Amino acid sequence: MLHEIKSLLIDKFGSEVIQSENPSGLQPWLAIKVDFIEKVCHELHDNPKTFFDFLSCLSGVDNGPQQNTLEVIYNLCSIPHKTQLTLKVIVPRQTEDGSLPSVPSVCSVWGTANWHEREAYDMIGINFINHPDLRRILCPQDWEGYPLRKDYKTQEFYHGIKVEY
Amino acid sequence: MGLLDYKFDQGRVIITRVDDVLNWARLSSIWPIGFGLACCAIEMMATMASGHDLDRFGVFPRPSPRQSDLMLVAGTVTFKMAERVKRLYEQMPEPRYVLSMGSCSNCGGPYWEYGYHVLKGVDRVIPVDVYVPGCPPRPEALIGGILKLQEKIRNESLLNPAALV
Ligand code: SF4
Numbered sequence: 430m431l432h433e434i435k436s437l438l439i440d441k442f443g444s445e446v447i448q449s450e451n452p453s454g455l456q457p458w459l460a461i462k463v464d465f466i467e468k469v470c471h472e473l474h475d476n477p478k479t480f481f482d483f484l485s486c487l488s489g490v491d492n493g494p495q496q497n498t499l500e501v502i503y504n505l506c507s508i509p510h511k512t513q514l515t516l517k518v519i520v521p522r523q524t525e526d527g528s529l530p531s532v533p534s535v536c537s538v539w540g541t542a543n544w545h546e547r548e549a550y551d552m553i554g555i556n557f558i559n560h561p562d563l564r565r566i567l568c569p570q571d572w573e574g575y576p577l578r579k580d581y582k583t584q585e586f587y588h589g590i591k592v593e594y
Numbered sequence: 595m596g597l598l599d600y601k602f603d604q605g606r607v608i609i610t611r612v613d614d615v616l617n618w619a620r621l622s623s624i625w626p627i628g629f630g631l632a633c634c635a636i637e638m639m640a641t642m643a644s645g646h647d648l649d650r651f652g653v654f655p656r657p658s659p660r661q662s663d664l665m666l667v668a669g670t671v672t673f674k675m676a677e678r679v680k681r682l683y684e685q686m687p688e689p690r691y692v693l694s695m696g697s698c699s700n701c702g703g704p705y706w707e708y709g710y711h712v713l714k715g716v717d718r719v720i721p722v723d724v725y726v727p728g729c730p731p732r733p734e735a736l737i738g739g740i741l742k743l744q745e746k747i748r749n750e751s752l753l754n755p756a757a758l759v
Contacts, residue, residue, distance in 0.1 A: 568711065569674045576710050583710045587673045594706045594714045 430512060431457045434479060441472060448519065456504075458515040466503075466518050467533040467559075473505065473514070474538050481505040481514060484539035489549030493579040497522045499555060501532050520555075529556040536560055552577040613751045620663070621652075621747040624691070624740065627662035627682065628655030631669030634696035634730040638668040641733035651740055659685040664743070665720070670698040670705065671713040683720045689752065693739050694722045697729045704729070 431452055438446050438459075446469065448460040461469050473481045485504040492498045503516040520530040529550075534557040535542045546557045547566040554575030557563055565572060573584045583592045630638055642648045642655060656662045659682045671679060683692065694716050697703030702714035716722060723746060726739035750756075 572673075581710070588677065590673065590676060590713065590718055592673070592710070592714075594702055 431459065431514070434473070434514060435459060437476070437478070438469060438472070442468065456513075456515045458502075458517050460517040460519055463518050463520055463532055466501075466516070467535055467537070469516070470503070470505075470535045470538045479507065479512075479514075480510060481507045481512075483508055484535070484541045484545075485513075487535070487542055487545035487549065489553035489555050489577070491522070491553055491578050494522070499530055499553060501549060501555060503535070529554050531556040531558050533558045534560040534563075551575070554578060613753055616752050617748050617750060620689070620752075621744040623652040623654075624664050624743065624747075625654055625656045625662050626664040626666040626693075627659050627686065628657055629668075629682075631667070631671060631675060632698060634668040634670075634698065637730040637733060638666060638695060638736060641736045646733040646737065648737065648740065651737070651744070653740060659683075660687065662686050663689070664691045664693060666693050666695060667699040667716045667722075668695040670703065671716045671719075672711050673713055674711070676713045676716075676719050679716065680719045689750075691723045691743055691747075692716070692720055693724045693726065693743060695726045695728075695736060695739065696731055697727065700725050700727060 431450070435447060435450065442465055446462055446465045448462050450459045451457060473479045483506040485506045486502075487504070488502045490500040490502060492500060498519050499522055500520075501518045505514045505516065506512070518532050520532060522530065524530055532555055534546055536546065536557075537559070543561065544566060546560055547562070547564060549555050550557060550560075550563055551565040551567050552575060564570065568576065569587075572587070574581055585592060630636070640646065642653070648654075653664075659665075663686075665679075665683055665686065667679065683690070694700050698705065698712065699716040702709060702712050705712035706714055713719065724739045724742050726735050728735050731739075
């Protein structure tokens, strides 16, 4: 299955669309080059052969300062075909100008992505380009930092209240 | 009522202190503002339900801070919630009391070290009268806390209040 989808994507977008892959394990995955992710998702959703009509989950992952990468993981599911697929996008942790690493939003493909991407933004600090409403979803709006980053340090005070024990 | 009828039915008088009557009335109808913040709230609800029946102590939850004497902080206070808790407390008429129920609201509980989002004790935003330990405290423990509060009220003097320190 993974192989067929891979060749389908390469036929459509060229060989540079796949950055890496892992065909084994419980969740075989394809890592898609970041610029292609929205188009790839549209294709996998619209193509009747794949028809991934459901985004089961979208998560952000911090691989830590050593590997120096952040990931977004997309768990797709096709209800009529009874198939599942895991996609990844891997981006560097730091950008040159110090802004948040950016990944195109897939909200235009699956509405479900809206809150999941807000969570990844809130917890990991990933900027989703063209997201309709990219606000923090769990922490207060004026919270500092991204708590699930491996090198996260809590702020000392929040509105004058000491944060540490 | 036999004994009381026998004592008072012929227009007899009793002599007591105004403070004692006021305190007796107040401690027999402690109305808490009805809200729960996490798992402890389930135990609070169980305490108020028929099995443990807090109503027999005159404790009866109110839907508005304006009608409440007691704030029962039952659960995990996040920083996002802390400011709401403080505002609710400020909306309560005096004399008002706070009972902190469970480790979370006493001191941060299981989140004391890594819970970046949890207030490490509700006493950092509002003054607490009674702390009930436990995770969660059993209904008996909560009832014990209410009895402690009754004891506190019984020894107060509204007409000649001790200065707030
Ligand atoms: S003290 Fe324990 S039971 Fe109570 S809110 Fe905290 S974690 Fe839940």
